[in-house]
Amino acid sequence: MATALPDLDRDANSTLAEQIAGFYGCAIEEGRLRPGDRLPTIRMVAEHAEVTRATVQQGYRLLAERGLVSATVGRGTQVMAGGNGQRTAASPQAAAAWHQLQTLHQIPRLAEGIATLADFSAIVPDSSLFPVEEFQRSMSRVLSERGRELLVYGDPAGSAALRAFIAERDEPVGKQGQADQVLITSGAQQGIDLVLRVFTAPGDAVAVPIPTYQHFFGSLKSQGLDLIPVASGPEGIDLDDLRRVLSKSTVKLFYAMPTFHNPTGRSLDRAQRRELMDVVCQTNVPVLEDEFERDLRFKGEPMPFLRGMDPRGLTATVRSFSKGLFPGVRIGWVHASPEVIGPMAALKRFADLETSPLLQAGLLDFIESGAMANYLEKLRKTLRSRHALAQDCLRRHVPAAKATIPEGGFSFWLELPEGVDGDRCAELLSRRGVLVTPGRLFDPQDRPCAALRISVSRASVEQIRAGIEVLGRCVKEVQERGRTSQPPLFL
Numbered sequence: 389m390a391t392a393l394p395d396l397d398r399d400a401n402s403t404l405a406e407q408i409a410g411f412y413g414c415a416i417e418e419g420r421l422r423p424g425d426r427l428p429t430i431r432m433v434a435e436h437a438e439v440t441r442a443t444v445q446q447g448y449r450l451l452a453e454r455g456l457v458s459a460t461v462g463r464g465t466q467v468m469a470g471g472n473g474q475r476t477a478a479s480p481q482a483a484a485a486w487h488q489l490q491t492l493h494q495i496p497r498l499a500e501g502i503a504t505l506a507d508f509s510a511i512v513p514d515s516s517l518f519p520v521e522e523f524q525r526s527m528s529r530v531l532s533e534r535g536r537e538l539l540v541y542g543d544p545a546g547s548a549a550l551r552a553f554i555a556e557r558d559e560p561v562g563k564q565g566q567a568d569q570v571l572i573t574s575g576a577q578q579g580i581d582l583v584l585r586v587f588t589a590p591g592d593a594v595a596v597p598i599p600t601y602q603h604f605f606g607s608l609k610s611q612g613l614d615l616i617p618v619a620s621g622p623e624g625i626d627l628d629d630l631r632r633v634l635s636k637s638t639v640k641l642f643y644a645m646p647t648f649h650n651p652t653g654r655s656l657d658r659a660q661r662r663e664l665m666d667v668v669c670q671t672n673v674p675v676l677e678d679e680f681e682r683d684l685r686f687k688g689e690p691m692p693f694l695r696g697m698d699p700r701g702l703t704a705t706v707r708s709f710s711k712g713l714f715p716g717v718r719i720g721w722v723h724a725s726p727e728v729i730g731p732m733a734a735l736k737r738f739a740d741l742e743t744s745p746l747l748q749a750g751l752l753d754f755i756e757s758g759a760m761a762n763y764l765e766k767l768r769k770t771l772r773s774r775h776a777l778a779q780d781c782l783r784r785h786v787p788a789a790k791a792t793i794p795e796g797g798f799s800f801w802l803e804l805p806e807g808v809d810g811d812r813c814a815e816l817l818s819r820r821g822v823l824v825t826p827g828r829l830f831d832p833q834d835r836p837c838a839a840l841r842i843s844v845s846r847a848s849v850e851q852i853r854a855g856i857e858v859l860g861r862c863v864k865e866v867q868e869r870g871r872t873s874q875p876p877l878f879l
């Protein structure tokens with residue numbers, strides 16, 4: 389270790405993570421650690437200081453947020469140029485977003501030389517099922533019929549035809565055809581970014597049920613927003629906790645994912661949505677409703693949108709063609725009241741002018757040709773059978789774990805038997821060719837978590853069978869080693 393960390397003071401007012409950050413921060417500012425120098429690995433510091441890896445990670449994150457270090461896969465955590473006393477080029481928001489991205493890269497990858505047995509890690513559609521030829525026909529058709537019109541700039545709010553089509557089909561407030569309530573975005577992710585921008589300012593806070601979508605943390609950080617967690621579990625969102633959080637004056641938005649939640653796969657039923665909106669509508673806090681996988685329902689009745697239950701008109705619904713079709717076309721939309729769509733279209737204009745008119749036209753042609761409906765029908769059937777097989781294999785190989793049973797979408801949440809840490813399990817699995825996402829990733833505080841997110845979106849029958857068998861063996865191994873003293877979270 390270039391600079392040895394002294395014993396940490398467990399009775400101090402500062403946390404252990406803050407002490408770690410304080411020590412290395414000083415070393416950087418005093419020039420004892422220089423730009424390009426590597427900090428000791430998280431594992432080394434954890435062992436040396438007898439703390440958890442999560443504590444060290446938290447300490448390193450504090451340093452990154454001060455712009456002193458950056459973490460890169462394969463190169464560890466390095467002192468950044470300009471870190472020792474000089475101002476870094478990146479703003480605090482950019483540095484925090486950058487660090488957040490590095491944290492995401494720390495999820496287990498396949499060890500060198502290990503072939504993939506099953507990849508359950510990403511919620512990305514299976515491209516082998518894509519109707520590429522049908523899409524090619526739509527693209528050639530629109531290019532040959534309207535190429536000159538589609539290859540110039542378009543409207544920042546999106547193609548009028550696509551907006552009208554979406555307004556007709558997607559009617560969260562029961563008023564059909566109101567295209568002025570729809571803004572086309574570059575995926576749901578840009579929808580999230582714009583909704584945050586329109587309702588909040590740097591320093592505000594957003595109420596978020598935890599666990600949640602990991603890229604939401606980066607969206608908040610990139611805009612200098614704070615996150616206030618709201619407790620949630622198998623019974624849905626804890627409404628008492630929500631009431632408490634929404635009463636805070638800094639909270640300017642509530643983020644909800646009522647359908648096929650990422651990462652848990654759970655959906656709120658009609659009564660839960662009603663009760664949730666009863667609480668929210670007693671305040672004037674707007675809602676960001678993320679319906680990113682809504683098209684992927686393979687079981688049960690479609691549930692109403694929260695936006696349709698908000699008489700205040702303060703809910704903005706974010707949707708996307710990424711999961712039900714192609715993430716690579718980067719087309720999504722926001723459904724909100726016209727008073728919000730206008731400023732949001734202005735923000736979008738100054739961010740990226742507009743989403744590609746050519747791709748919007750090709751996509752609409754593809755939908756109107758009936759090709760999307762055919763594809764979606766096949767996709768839903770495939771997902772239903774992959775989920776059913778996975779549940780079956782889990783019962784056989786990991787009977788002590790508890791899985792959510794989603795009614796649609798790509799993934800489910802696996803609560804591991806007591807004492808089995810998700811990180812450890814994911815790490816061991818990656819050495820056996822199986823990739824999963826550890827539950828810790830969905831916690832803004834990055835705490836150890838006894839759960840995994842398992843996605844069946846790209847897994848074949850053979851991969852599900854083989855992968856879950858290996859999962860069963862790994863869970864047993866981690867359990868037998870029984871070294872973790874962490875309490876399971878989110879159970």
Ligand SMILES: Cc1ncc(COP(=O)(O)O)c(C=O)c1O
Pocket residue numbers: 511574575576577578601645650678680707708709710711715719720
């Ligand atoms: C919950 C959630 N919201 C939004 C997105 C962003 O989707 P898009 O590809 O449409 O930008 C994702 C992507 O995985 C997601 O999981």
